[in-house]
Amino acid sequence: MTTAVRSRGARAHPAVAAPAAPVPGLTMGVEEEFLLLDPETGRVVPGADVVRGRVRGPIAARLVPELTRFQVESNSEVHTELDRLGDDLLELRRVAASAAAASGLGLVACGTALSGNVGIPPLSRSPRYHDIAREFRAVIRGQGVCGCHVHIGMDDHEEAVQVSNHTRPWLPVLLALTVNSPIADALDTGYASWRTMLIGRWPSAEPPPFFHSFGHYESLVSGLRASGAIMDRGMVYWLVRISDHVPTLEFRTADVCATVEETVLLAALVRALAATAVLDVRAGIAAPQIDQTLLRAAFWRAARDGMDGHGLDLLTGSRVPAWRLVRRLLDRVRPSLVASGDLRTVTAALDSIRRVGSGATRQRAAYARRGHLSDVARLLIEQTVAAPARRAP
Numbered sequence: 270m271t272t273a274v275r276s277r278g279a280r281a282h283p284a285v286a287a288p289a290a291p292v293p294g295l296t297m298g299v300e301e302e303f304l305l306l307d308p309e310t311g312r313v314v315p316g317a318d319v320v321r322g323r324v325r326g327p328i329a330a331r332l333v334p335e336l337t338r339f340q341v342e343s344n345s346e347v348h349t350e351l352d353r354l355g356d357d358l359l360e361l362r363r364v365a366a367s368a369a370a371a372s373g374l375g376l377v378a379c380g381t382a383l384s385g386n387v388g389i390p391p392l393s394r395s396p397r398y399h400d401i402a403r404e405f406r407a408v409i410r411g412q413g414v415c416g417c418h419v420h421i422g423m424d425d426h427e428e429a430v431q432v433s434n435h436t437r438p439w440l441p442v443l444l445a446l447t448v449n450s451p452i453a454d455a456l457d458t459g460y461a462s463w464r465t466m467l468i469g470r471w472p473s474a475e476p477p478p479f480f481h482s483f484g485h486y487e488s489l490v491s492g493l494r495a496s497g498a499i500m501d502r503g504m505v506y507w508l509v510r511i512s513d514h515v516p517t518l519e520f521r522t523a524d525v526c527a528t529v530e531e532t533v534l535l536a537a538l539v540r541a542l543a544a545t546a547v548l549d550v551r552a553g554i555a556a557p558q559i560d561q562t563l564l565r566a567a568f569w570r571a572a573r574d575g576m577d578g579h580g581l582d583l584l585t586g587s588r589v590p591a592w593r594l595v596r597r598l599l600d601r602v603r604p605s606l607v608a609s610g611d612l613r614t615v616t617a618a619l620d621s622i623r624r625v626g627s628g629a630t631r632q633r634a635a636y637a638r639r640g641h642l643s644d645v646a647r648l649l650i651e652q653t654v655a656a657p658a659r660r661a662p
Contacts, residue, residue, distance in 0.1 A: 292544040292605070296422035297354055297536050298517065299345045302335055302415035302525050303365065304382060308375040308650060311383040311642030313339040313413070315391040316374050323368035332365055336398055337390040337413040341365055341376065347422070351614050355533045355657050362529065366654050377649035379415060379632075380450025380464035380524035383642045386413050387454075397501075404500060408471060414464040415525040417447065417532055419539040420517035428547065429518045430480040433509045434556035435546035438583040440476060440508060440522045441567040442598045445591050446619075447523035447535055448575035449628030455642060461575030461629035464524050465568065472498035474506035476564045479556070486511065508568075518543065527628030527649070530657035534618035537611045541602035544609070559583050576627045595619065617658070628652075 315338035343361040348354040369376040390413045448461035502513040526532040567581040606612040635648040
């Protein structure tokens with residue numbers, strides 16, 4: 270495996286880089302997707318239109334339809350501070366959860382439908398979704414999974430694709446930290462993120478390729494459209510992509526996080542990775558040309574084990590405990606976390622996951638007690654609206 274590449278005028282990428290200065294002005298925005306469940310059975314219920322219809326005021330415009338009528342998506346404002354992002358996300362979750370409860374439903378942050386979602390799901394009214402179902406046929410069966418997408422403000426497309434290249438080795442670690450979909454079809458799937466396996470059926474849903482330039486990025490998008498593998502730019506499902514509607518680089522690696530605290534952790538790590546990568550790009554440090562096959566294998570391993578097993582270190586080619594990869598990621602981005610003031614928040618959230626387990630681990634523990642999906646549903650409902658712990662500065 271090639272772990273680094275030298276190109277003309279560029280220095281080789283070290284395993285751990287130390288940025289010399291912070292990158293100012295990197296903003297964050299987060300999209301979270303949620304399921305609507307019957308709290309007693311754990312079954313998904315197509316009540317999104319009714320739930321969204323109960324929400325009033327400006328926040329209503331930030332709770333939007335998703336692919337199915339048993340999903341709701343929230344869109345945060347643009348933020349530069351983690352505390353403000355967390356407050357925003359918590360308000361969105363609580364407003365949506367209150368509207369769901371008034372409809373006799375539970376709003377849950379969970380990557381997959383607990384009791385299953387057999388056949389063609391009840392689609393939202395958007396003609397685009399119905400066009401997708403007609404074009405992609407059985408791929409749509411059983412879909413309706415929930416992820417968390419972190420947008421980092423970045424309007425220079427040439428720099429954005431290079432940032433994507435630099436972050437590729439660390440993306441499976443982000444998945445492992447956020448796994449939250451072990452149960453589907455009323456069974457433990459044996460995967461910490463079954464959502465990752467389900468979305469892999471879409472032809473463009475894969476880790477981002479290594480881009481030689483923005484022109485190369487565009488040529489690949491054109492090829493996907495020419496083949497019919499995507500119908501429009503919104504169907505570029507690479508796990509990192511240039512957003513088609515806002516000036517951001519969008520990271521799509523994660524299951525929807527079980528708690529706001531874990532979403533904030535994800536956003537902080539993504540921003541720190543992006544900031545570290547920007548400095549590398551501007552310093553002329555070449556990104557490691559990780560083989561796409563190995564990157565896919567690392568994602569599979571992260572989806573299977575989460576934080577309770579091993580991961581593939583893409584910079585050395587060795588399989589190591591998942592928490593060792595987290596420590597290496599933290600070493601990689603520590604200077605950026607210090608510069609942004611986010612290090613204390615990140616280390617506290619990591620300590621919390623180490624203590625209580627990932628979202629997937631907690632779901633499995635709730636299910637193992639009696640084998641009742643309702644126990645998992647109750648856990649998810651409670652976690653979804655739990656306030657993150659506040660730490661003294």
